[in-house]
Amino acid sequence: MSQTCTGSFGEPVVNLTFGTVANPVSGSFTNYTATSTTCPPDGSYTLTGITSGCFGGNWHTISQDHTPNDNNGNMMLVNASTAPGEFFKETIGGLCTGTIFEFSAYVINVLKPTAAGNKPNLTFIIESTDGTELGKYSTGNILETPSPEGKKYGMIFTTPVGISQVTLKIINNAPGGNGNDLAIDDITFRACGPVIEAKINGGIVPVSLCEGEKSTILLSADVSAGYNAPAYQWQISIDNTVWTDIPGGNTKNLTVTIPSAAAGGYKYRLTVAEQANIGSVKCRALSEAREVVVIDRPTVDAGPDKSFFKGIPAQLDGKAGGNDVSYLWSPPNYLDDPTKLNPLASPPVETTYTLEVTNACNVTVRDEMVVKVYLEIKIPNTFSPNGDGVNDVWNIGGLISYSDAIVKIFNRYGDLVYTSRGYDLPWDGKYDSKTLPVGTYYYLIDLKTGEKSYSGPVTILE
Incomplete structure (x- = not known):
């Protein structure tokens, strides 16, 4: 069983993902022969994100590497040598001294269950640069799975005081030639600390504030045993990506004043490390983030x-x-x-x-x-502008609702005798302030709505 961290993790100090198709990782980390084919022969490897149809279909088809959100990312695809032995060796630097770390890697047995063959069996060894063994873990036989499944293997080790660089070795315990084919990805080193349970206002439920509201919040944490001389540092983030130390935030309990809550909100987390290492972010273990949700102005x-x-x-x-x-x-x-x-x-x-x-x-x-x-247009064909108060103007039902309508009226000779935009004041039968003779006239009404125009006769009566 893997010896993985049961406490709180830090950010990855090292995360070897083997690059991408366009930019593969370089280095002399293996004594196997590099090949460009996605079906490497015995004793060789390739850096790829895919493999398909290998060895008569005895290998799984893999369509992407293990790394999340790794577009066209690589894994190390290995066809083991016929002779067991060390096949991977890499110097890992930038670690914190005197710190507990978790090493982990994801491994896939690429052989299908229907293909009889040797099972991958690996041993991971971590040594100081002088060869002192700091940790060792053997996977035992890695069984076939119905579909390609990356399984996490790892161990806990402690860097000695003054040591920030180690060597990782991976030993192949089984022979190749018939099976023992694997993919490995996401080789990671990160600090392993105590269990950190951060709280905001005494709980883990996000706190809600109104945009512009002033508030005081209480950050607190329960931290299990694990460090000899634990030190604390609260951090804040507004995007959950960039984290900043809060000045003076070096106690488990911290009161924070928000003078005017800004849109987007805030996240807080507690980082913990040995006192000698608290100044280095990569040495710290991290709590889960606790959130202040700011209700934006609508x-x-x-x-x-x-x-x-x-x-x-x-x-x-x-x-x-x-x-x-x-x-x-x-x-x-x-x-x-x-x-x-x-x-x-x-x-x-x-x-x-x-x-x-x-x-x-x-x-x-x-x-x-x-x-x-x-409104519906209703056009009368007669009116009598004789001043008797009845039917004295040409009232067109509904036309008042078409404020952009163009109304034109012509006499029988084609002369324009009336025009208007809109029809707030119905035509009174006059032209140039004079009442027109009794007779038939002709109208053209364009509603300016894209609909067809209206045309026809209208008769002025006695």
Whole structure:
């Protein structure tokens, strides 16, 4: 059974992933023969992310290496030598002295269960540069699996005081020639510390603040035994990638004041190391991050104004930003659901709608848009502008809703006697302030909606 870390890890100090297809790792880490084929022969290896159809289909098809999010990444694909022995040796530098480390690697037996053959059997040895053995672990037989499965193997070792460089050796205990084919990836060294259980305001549930809110939070941690002289350092991050030491944050319990909570929020974690090593980030073990979630000020956009023909609903194109927000359109009249971001609207007349977006901090922002309703056009063919108060003007039903409509009227000779944009004031039968003679005239109405124009006769009566 692997001797892996049961406490809290540090960031990887070394992470050998064998590079990518375009940029493979270089070095003399093996005495096997390098080959470019993805089906290496006995006693050889290749750096690749794939292998397929090897040795009559006796090998698994592998479509990618083990490293997460490693686009076109490599693994070391090995066809073992017929003679057992050391096949990998690499000097590992940059370690912290007097520190407990976990070494680990992921190994796949690439042979299918249906193919009889020797099973990979490896021994990992870590030595100081003078040859002193610091750790040793043997995997035993690595069994075949129904599908290619990377299994983690590793051990715990301690770097002596004053030693920051070690040698990693991998021994092949089984013969090749018939099986003993493997892939290895993600050879990693990282600090192994005590169990660190960080808390925020006494728990592990994220704390929520409103954007701009001032608050004081309490960071604390339970740390198990493991270091002779443990030292502590709290860190903060706003992107969970770049972490910064908090000045003065070198106790297990720390009070932090946030003068004005910024959008995006904050993450906190406790790092722990031996007192002599706390100044080096790579020597520290890390707690899980605890989070302050900042509820952003909401944003709102009611969307563009809409125009539609009466009786045909229009969908409103509202947009909103922020976390944990609710929506409300007003007035709610003629909306299928005023609490939806994009309701259907069917008002009988032009209506201005307001979209309100409210977050969990009860902050509300608003924006407006207009739904314009095109009414049915009804064009009379006569009117009598004789001043009797009845039918004195040419009232065109619904035309008032088309504010951009162009109305033109011609006499029988084709002369223009009336024109208007929009139709707020119906035509009174006059031209140049004089009442036109009784007779038939001809109209042309362009609604400017992309629909067909209206044309026809209109008669002025006595």
